[in-house]
Amino acid sequence: MTTTDPPTIGLSYDDDGAGPPLVFLHGGWLSAESWAGQRDRFGNEYRIVVPDLRGHGRTGPSDACRYSVGLMADDLDSLLTELGIEECVLCGLSLGSMVAQSYAANHPERIRGLLLAGAVQTFPPVPIPGPMKRLLTPLPMLGGSLTFSGTGPTFRSLLSTIRPLTGGPWLARDPEVRSAALDTVDEMSKSEFKKVFSALYRFKAPNLEDLGVPARVVYGEHEVSLVKRQSQDLARALDCAVHEIPGAAHLVNQDNPEAFDEVLSGLLAEVES
Secondary structure, eight states: OBOOOTTOSOOBEEEEOSSSEEEEEOOTTOOGGGGHHHHHHHTTTSEEEEEOOTTSTTTOOOSOSOOOHHHHHHHHHHHHHHTTOOOEEEEEETHHHHHHHHHHHHOGGGEEEEEEESOOSSSSSSOOOHHHHHHTOOHHHHHHHHHHHOHHHHHHHHHHHHHHHHTSOSSOSSHHHHHHHHHHHHTSOHHHHHHHHHHHHTOOOOOOTTOOSOEEEEEETTSOHHHHHHHHHHHHHHTOEEEEETTOOSSHHHHSHHHHHHHHHHHHHHHHO
């Protein structure tokens, strides 16, 4: 299934089940497939919508020379409008959490509940003044690495800089989950990889203090401490609980799906009540 209404480029998505809409947004350089476990778990009770974001998965490349989180949030709005979804519970991981933040801030009337996983307010998760951030941009170095090494090796190089901060694999502790994620990165083109990185780097978190809907913030036990800190700040802004999932790293919904699904079930119960 696809939607082609402007301003989307025609997002590919899965739309299954009946019941209240539950929308999942995947992380950067990944795909809708990363939510397969949650589709199985909640598909009998909810209408599950899982798009591949612009530049990712089955949606693939676009002609846009520059991506932004706001552009991806606009894509999501057009998709939900095309599907006739007036309001939903929205769950986003990593890049998906940024898109979810932006969408919730711009369309609060369409949000019944919000779950942010592995969420940050800036990328990297250290606030840097605007002029300094533009001066220190890693995009030229990233472009060189992509040219000479490709997407997979470049991504693995980025992971190697994070590993010392977590004492082990940061992306996922489960070897099968980690391997599947890396395979997905390998399939992305160099230009799309760079555009996605740029969107992450330029993200500015919106103010969610007045959102006023049931919410949860989730991160893995083995998440980077800086991400945990910004996630806790988000939880305070949303006035909601924050959950640390044991045994999990960044891809928290796949590393420990049972614990993640329990948190989401609690959110859904609060929304329905």
